[in-house]
Amino acid sequence: MIARIWHGWTKMADTKSYENMLRDEIFPSIDARDIKGYRGAELFIREDDDETEFVTLLRFDSMDAVKEFAGSEETKPVIFPGVEKLLTRMEPARHYRIAI
Numbered sequence: 001m002i003a004r005i006w007h008g009w010t011k012m013a014d015t016k017s018y019e020n021m022l023r024d025e026i027f028p029s030i031d032a033r034d035i036k037g038y039r040g041a042e043l044f045i046r047e048d049d050d051e052t053e054f055v056t057l058l059r060f061d062s063m064d065a066v067k068e069f070a071g072s073e074e075t076k077p078v079i080f081p082g083v084e085k086l087l088t089r090m091e092p093a094r095h096y097r098i099a100i
Helices: 012-032 065-069
Strands: 002-011 038-045 051-060 087-090 094-097
Touching: 002 012, 002 065, 012 038, 012 051, 051 065
Parallel strands: none
Antiparallel strands: 002 051, 002 087, 002 094, 038 051
Protein backbone atom coordinates (compact mmCIF):
# COMPACT_ATOMS: atom_id res chain seq x y z
CA MET A 1 0.00 0.00 0.00
CA ILE A 2 1.17 3.54 -0.81
CA ALA A 3 0.54 6.70 1.24
CA ARG A 4 0.49 9.94 -0.75
CA ILE A 5 1.21 12.82 1.64
CA TRP A 6 0.82 16.46 0.66
CA HIS A 7 1.27 19.70 2.65
CA GLY A 8 -0.44 23.00 1.88
CA TRP A 9 -0.98 26.19 3.87
CA THR A 10 -3.68 28.84 4.04
CA LYS A 11 -4.09 32.16 5.79
CA MET A 12 -5.96 31.80 9.08
CA ALA A 13 -8.94 33.60 7.54
CA ASP A 14 -9.23 30.87 4.87
CA THR A 15 -8.94 27.87 7.19
CA LYS A 16 -12.64 27.01 7.45
CA SER A 17 -13.28 27.62 3.74
CA TYR A 18 -10.52 25.24 2.70
CA GLU A 19 -11.42 22.63 5.32
CA ASN A 20 -15.04 22.67 4.15
CA MET A 21 -13.99 22.49 0.51
CA LEU A 22 -11.84 19.42 1.22
CA ARG A 23 -14.57 17.69 3.23
CA ASP A 24 -17.59 18.61 1.11
CA GLU A 25 -16.21 18.82 -2.44
CA ILE A 26 -12.66 17.61 -3.02
CA PHE A 27 -12.58 14.28 -1.15
CA PRO A 28 -16.05 13.28 -2.43
CA SER A 29 -14.98 14.11 -5.99
CA ILE A 30 -11.90 11.89 -5.61
CA ASP A 31 -14.18 9.08 -4.39
CA ALA A 32 -16.47 9.66 -7.37
CA ARG A 33 -13.60 9.11 -9.81
CA ASP A 34 -13.76 5.43 -8.83
CA ILE A 35 -9.99 4.98 -9.18
CA LYS A 36 -9.11 1.30 -8.94
CA GLY A 37 -6.81 0.96 -5.93
CA TYR A 38 -7.82 4.21 -4.16
CA ARG A 39 -8.40 3.39 -0.48
CA GLY A 40 -9.46 6.67 1.10
CA ALA A 41 -8.12 9.85 2.59
CA GLU A 42 -7.35 11.48 5.91
CA LEU A 43 -6.98 15.17 6.70
CA PHE A 44 -4.72 16.66 9.36
CA ILE A 45 -4.88 20.36 10.32
CA ARG A 46 -2.43 22.38 12.40
CA GLU A 47 -3.06 26.03 13.18
CA ASP A 48 -0.15 28.35 13.92
CA ASP A 49 -0.22 32.04 14.78
CA ASP A 50 -0.58 33.32 11.23
CA GLU A 51 -1.38 30.33 9.00
CA THR A 52 -2.90 26.86 8.91
CA GLU A 53 -1.14 23.76 7.64
CA PHE A 54 -3.20 21.09 5.90
CA VAL A 55 -1.77 17.61 5.44
CA THR A 56 -3.65 15.16 3.28
CA LEU A 57 -2.91 11.46 3.31
CA LEU A 58 -4.40 9.45 0.46
CA ARG A 59 -3.99 5.68 0.39
CA PHE A 60 -3.55 3.65 -2.79
CA ASP A 61 -2.83 0.00 -3.53
CA SER A 62 0.05 0.83 -5.89
CA MET A 63 1.95 3.58 -7.69
CA ASP A 64 -0.12 2.73 -10.77
CA ALA A 65 -3.22 3.81 -8.84
CA VAL A 66 -1.39 6.97 -7.72
CA LYS A 67 -0.59 7.76 -11.35
CA GLU A 68 -4.22 7.25 -12.30
CA PHE A 69 -5.08 9.88 -9.69
CA ALA A 70 -2.20 12.32 -10.21
CA GLY A 71 -0.99 11.72 -13.75
CA SER A 72 2.50 10.85 -14.91
CA GLU A 73 4.12 13.53 -12.71
CA GLU A 74 3.04 11.80 -9.54
CA THR A 75 4.68 14.32 -7.14
CA LYS A 76 2.87 17.27 -8.71
CA PRO A 77 0.06 18.47 -6.42
CA VAL A 78 -3.44 17.81 -7.68
CA ILE A 79 -5.12 21.17 -7.18
CA PHE A 80 -8.86 21.44 -7.72
CA PRO A 81 -10.45 24.55 -9.28
CA GLY A 82 -10.83 27.41 -6.83
CA VAL A 83 -8.22 26.11 -4.38
CA GLU A 84 -5.17 28.09 -5.54
CA LYS A 85 -6.74 31.33 -4.31
CA LEU A 86 -6.89 29.86 -0.79
CA LEU A 87 -3.37 28.42 -0.62
CA THR A 88 -0.41 30.55 0.40
CA ARG A 89 2.12 27.79 -0.35
CA MET A 90 2.37 24.07 -0.98
CA GLU A 91 4.89 21.27 -1.34
CA PRO A 92 5.17 18.48 -3.88
CA ALA A 93 3.42 15.28 -2.85
CA ARG A 94 5.56 12.48 -1.42
CA HIS A 95 4.86 8.79 -1.56
CA TYR A 96 5.65 6.21 1.08
CA ARG A 97 5.24 2.46 1.20
CA ILE A 98 3.01 1.62 4.15
CA ALA A 99 4.94 -1.00 6.11
CA ILE A 100 2.59 -1.64 9.05
